[in-house]
Amino acid sequence: MKNLDFGRGAKPLYMQLKEIIRKDIETGVYARHETIPAEIAFQNEYGVSRITVRQAISSLEQEGYVERSRGRGTQVIWRKGIEEDVNQLISLTDEFEQQGHAIDTPYVEVVREIPPAQVQKAFESMEECLRVDRIRTADGEPIVFFRTWIPGTLGFPEKREAYSGSLYRLYETVTGAQPAMSHDILYSDLATGEIARQLGVAEGAPLLVRQRSGYDQYNDPVEYTISYFRGDRYRYHIDLSSRQSH
Numbered sequence: 001m002k003n004l005d006f007g008r009g010a011k012p013l014y015m016q017l018k019e020i021i022r023k024d025i026e027t028g029v030y031a032r033h034e035t036i037p038a039e040i041a042f043q044n045e046y047g048v049s050r051i052t053v054r055q056a057i058s059s060l061e062q063e064g065y066v067e068r069s070r071g072r073g074t075q076v077i078w079r080k081g082i083e084e085d086v087n088q089l090i091s092l093t094d095e096f097e098q099q100g101h102a103i104d105t106p107y108v109e110v111v112r113e114i115p116p117a118q119v120q121k122a123f124e125s126m127e128e129c130l131r132v133d134r135i136r137t138a139d140g141e142p143i144v145f146f147r148t149w150i151p152g153t154l155g156f157p158e159k160r161e162a163y164s165g166s167l168y169r170l171y172e173t174v175t176g177a178q179p180a181m182s183h184d185i186l187y188s189d190l191a192t193g194e195i196a197r198q199l200g201v202a203e204g205a206p207l208l209v210r211q212r213s214g215y216d217q218y219n220d221p222v223e224y225t226i227s228y229f230r231g232d233r234y235r236y237h238i239d240l241s242s243r244q245s246h
Contacts, residue, residue, distance in 0.1 A: 004046050013048050014055035021056060025065050025078050035073040036066065064232075079233075107135040107198065108160040112152070119149045119224045122213045128152045132163050135198055143233055145198045148225040171222065179214035179222055186210050188231070195228050206231030 004016045021036065030036050037045075042053045057074055060066045065078040115129045123129070134146045148167065150156050156174055163170065168178045191205040199205075207228050214223030 004048065013046075014052045014059065017042065017046060017048065017052060018056040018059045021060060022063075022065060025060075025076055030076045032076050032079055034076050036076060038073065101138040102140070104137045104140070105134055105164045106137060107133070108163045109133040110158050110160050110163065112158070115149045115224070122224045123149075123151055123221045125151070130156050130158065132167075134163060134167075138233075141233070142199045143230055145195055145228040146225055147227075148223060150223060151221065154222065167223075175216070175222070177217060180217040181219075182212050182214045182223075184210055184212050189228075191228075199228065199230055201230060 002020050004013055005011070006013070010016070021030075021042075024030050025036075039050055039053045039057070042048070042056075043050055057066060057068070061068060061074075065076065066074050067077045068074045109132070111131050112128055113131050114126065115123070115131070119129065120126050129152050130150045132146070132148045132150065134148070135142055136144050136146065146167075154175060156162075156170070172178045187209050189207045189209045190203075191199060191201050191207050192203055195207070196203045196205065199207075208231050210225075210227045210229070212223065212225045212227070213221060214225070216222050
């Protein structure tokens, strides 16, 4: 049992207790759909008041870790999200697999088209492109909808089966190398229409959207992808440092 710090200047007791319970949820001490101990159990174990316990649990409920209901107590609703490290350019397939998730691509559509204006600008060309739409699932659950444009001059295959795995591995097969660099723009949005249906979420559900322009080692454009990630299942991991540290 981890003890609480009752000393002067310490964090509020409810915050300390919240962090203990949160860590127990994230490490599997309390599994998803499991009922956590009653308030009186936390009071007796940590020597705190009922108000302190309620504040801790209320905070966890607001953060999406637990849900309280009459007759059932407080149940764990948190599930492990998927993180992407944005400090390196890596295939999402590799990122998922490194975290132990089972990956699948249940939906692929490949068409040739004149791309929209923002893609033409990124490619500095109005020529026909290959557009590839894909749904990627992790552990059987839709996580992200990709819409990717690839310059037609690169000679990518048009068979859907070619896009069931890692797109960056396919780049290496076709061109001899994976994209060497990218420029990403991240923003939040709400799911509507086709995107909501593809991801299996309600219209208005939060999304994390990433616009990526990918380039080869010669700085030539090789990819323009808009990725729509489910906001409840995905998060980015970014490491920053101050200029003084360099």
